[in-house]
Amino acid sequence: xxxxGLDVFFKxxxxxxxxDGLWVAVRISLISVAISIILGIAVGVLMTSKSRxxxxxxxxxxxxxxxxxxMVLLFIVYFGSTRVFRWNISAEISAIIVFSFWxxxxxxxxxxxxxxxxxxxxYESSEALGMAASQTYLYxxxxxxxxxxxxxxxxxxxxxxxxxxxxMMIGIVEVLKVAQQIxxxxxRVSPNATFGVFAVVFLLYFLICWPISRLASYLEKxxx
Amino acid sequence: MKQSLLxxxxxxxxxxxxxxxxxxxxxxxxxxxxxxxxxxxxxxxxLLRCINAxxxxxxxxxxxxxxxxxxxxxxxxxxxxxxxMVFQSYDLFPHKTILDNxxxxxxxxxxRKRNEVEKEALELLGxxxxxxxxxxxxxxxxxxxxxxxxxxxxxxMHPDILxxxxxxxxxxxxxxxxxxxxxxxxAKSGSTMMIVTHEMAFAKAIATRVLFLENGEIVEExxxxxxxxxxxxxxxxxxxxxxxxx
Numbered sequence: 001x002x003x004x005g006l007d008v009f010f011k012x013x014x015x016x017x018x019x020d021g022l023w024v025a026v027r028i029s030l031i032s033v034a035i036s037i038i039l040g041i042a043v044g045v046l047m048t049s050k051s052r053x054x055x056x057x058x059x060x061x062x063x064x065x066x067x068x069x070x071m072v073l074l075f076i077v078y079f080g081s082t083r084v085f086r087w088n089i090s091a092e093i094s095a096i097i098v099f100s101f102w103x104x105x106x107x108x109x110x111x112x113x114x115x116x117x118x119x120x121x122x123y124e125s126s127e128a129l130g131m132a133a134s135q136t137y138l139y140x141x142x143x144x145x146x147x148x149x150x151x152x153x154x155x156x157x158x159x160x161x162x163x164x165x166x167x168m169m170i171g172i173v174e175v176l177k178v179a180q181q182i183x184x185x186x187x188r189v190s191p192n193a194t195f196g197v198f199a200v201v202f203l204l205y206f207l208i209c210w211p212i213s214r215l216a217s218y219l220e221k222x223x224x
Numbered sequence: 225m226k227q228s229l230l231x232x233x234x235x236x237x238x239x240x241x242x243x244x245x246x247x248x249x250x251x252x253x254x255x256x257x258x259x260x261x262x263x264x265x266x267x268x269x270x271l272l273r274c275i276n277a278x279x280x281x282x283x284x285x286x287x288x289x290x291x292x293x294x295x296x297x298x299x300x301x302x303x304x305x306x307x308x309m310v311f312q313s314y315d316l317f318p319h320k321t322i323l324d325n326x327x328x329x330x331x332x333x334x335x336r337k338r339n340e341v342e343k344e345a346l347e348l349l350g351x352x353x354x355x356x357x358x359x360x361x362x363x364x365x366x367x368x369x370x371x372x373x374x375x376x377x378x379x380x381m382h383p384d385i386l387x388x389x390x391x392x393x394x395x396x397x398x399x400x401x402x403x404x405x406x407x408x409x410x411a412k413s414g415s416t417m418m419i420v421t422h423e424m425a426f427a428k429a430i431a432t433r434v435l436f437l438e439n440g441e442i443v444e445e446x447x448x449x450x451x452x453x454x455x456x457x458x459x460x461x462x463x464x465x466x467x468x469x470x
């Protein structure tokens with residue numbers, strides 16, 4: 001059988017380093033996801049406002065996030081802000097800022113969509129039963145919104161985890177960067193490591209994202 | 225003078241420039257089954273929505289048991305409990321079981337004890353033939369079954385008057401009957417109701433009073449529904465009723 005180059009994992013602490021890198025990626029995404037969900041819900045509720053100003057501002061925000069490649073945002077925040085404003089933001093904080101900036105916009109849009117997708121008759125039939133506005137939200141609107149939201153936001157979470165691979169471009173040593181380092185260091189002794197190491201990286205991403213994705217489709221079915 | 229259960233005085237309702245109801249007056253007494261008919265856009269549904277304060281009104285007054293009901297008043301919840309409403313589309317709460325749909329408002333709004341309300345809920349669900357579906361979700365029920373649950377959900381609040389807004393308009397013909405039979409048995413038991421419907425045979429069978437509306441005004445009113453449906457007095461009503469014949 002062809003040498004897959006898996007031997008490099010048994011040299012020194014290579015495999016542990018790779019897991020460390022994975023943890024960096026997961027940590028950045030977890031923090032960003034938490035921020036995105038909390039602020040995103042607030043932004044989403046705001047987006048349903050009838051105010052023209054809020055509508056325009058949120059539209060511009062959303063479009064910027066959609067159009068701008070995440071990597072450009074990373075460069076602006078990490079390199080750009082240091083030059084222009086003399087801010088010394090660490091790479092990891094920069095990454096969290098960019099990912100949250102992205103996540104809040106997308107999450108906000110999901111929340112907005114879920115909120116407006118609840119038919120007006122649901123509000124009315126609740127009101128007609130004498131329920132106060134707060135009770136209508138608490139017992140009728142929010143539970144339905146959350147059910148619609150969870151599969152969609154889980155999808156956003158997996159996309160965020162995958163996109164963290166970009167942060168190596170601003171010098172964060174996450175799983176993909178560690179993988180490259182291992183391959184570089186062993187280029188002469190085990191050239192095939194370039195396959196084995198990346199395959200393992202693939203597997204690690206898969207092991208993290210797959211259960212999340214399964215959870216999404218499970219919830220989608222249960223609450224259909 | 226005796227207090228009417230529902231009294232509407234000079235009600236004006238408009239959407240912007242579009243006037244729906246013009247200085248509308250009506251008195252409904254206990255035990256009345258008022259059927260409201262008329263062409264689309266005549267304001268009949270809007271009338272019901274105003275009585276339940278789902279619409280802002282531009283003038284006039286709606287009194288239930290002598291007390292005004294208004295969207296922005298503090299006592300709106302108490303007032304709305306006196307008025308039960310069932311809508312055209314199946315408006316059950318999709319995330320709750322049939323039983324929870326029925327129990328929610330009595331427990332949360334009227335603060336009644338769960339076991340006491342549950343007993344009544346099962347009794348009422350039994351009357352509409354759905355007690356065995358109590359743990360199902362609305363999506364598992366047919367349109368007619370959902371509509372019967374919606375009636376139970378309104379009844380359990382013990383409203384003084386029940387408003388039915390085209391409750392069979394979205395149903396298959398076979399399901400229409402099962403829903404209307406429930407309504408007829410309610411009428412027999414003395415419930416006060418206002419019914420907007422396009423089912424003329426049903427209207428004829430159940431009404432104690434008929435209102436024929438056009439352009440937000442009562443064109444013809446009759447306390448002899450049988451006579452009205454056989455020989456309406458106004459030309460407009462004649463023409464309207466004729467449109468149901470083939």
